[in-house]
Amino acid sequence: MTQSIVVQVGQCGNQIGCRFWDLALREHSSINKQGVYDEAMSSFFRNVDTRYENHSDIPCGNAKGKIRSLKARAVLVDMEEGVVSQMVKGPLRGIFDHQQLITDVSGSGNNWAVGHMMYGPKYREQISETVRKAAEACDCLQCFFVMHSMGGGQ
């Protein structure tokens, strides 16, 4: 089975991403009634529970807030930390760890030049390193989804 990595950037990208992960978990729990880690699940989630040898024995649960063994194959980038902070405090908090988050405080204020000239060079290395680590956790990487608005300074 192949895997996909979601890169969500800026307020819009992260808000849409938040809906995406919520829906992915809902779909999983309505189709996979036993709540086990299967191949379909591995497309968007990696399993960090090392206690089980056989993948299909791994319980990954259905209740969103309680999931601890699943981590989204995602990189969250926003130079204004508000939306990402809300996400990691909300019901989806269990599926992200802090190594997947790249945030700053002030944002670009809808100014593309600030994003391009200031935050771009400052965070380029960290973003590519985080994406590289997400790619290394895949057996067979199929694609990247990049979610962002067409406006905004990102």
Ligand SMILES: Nc1nc2c(ncn2[C@@H]2O[C@H](COP(=O)(O)OP(=O)(O)OP(=O)(O)O)[C@@H](O)[C@H]2O)c(=O)[nH]1
């Ligand atoms: N469809 C949709 N559009 C959004 C959403 N949030 C913001 N936008 C649109 O995105 C554009 C602004 O871009 P943002 O994503 O807020 O900006 P940003 O990427 O965070 O960049 P800065 O805040 O300028 O650093 C505006 O056109 C908004 O209408 C959302 O949740 N859904």
Ligand SMILES: [Mg+2]
């Ligand atoms: Mg913003």
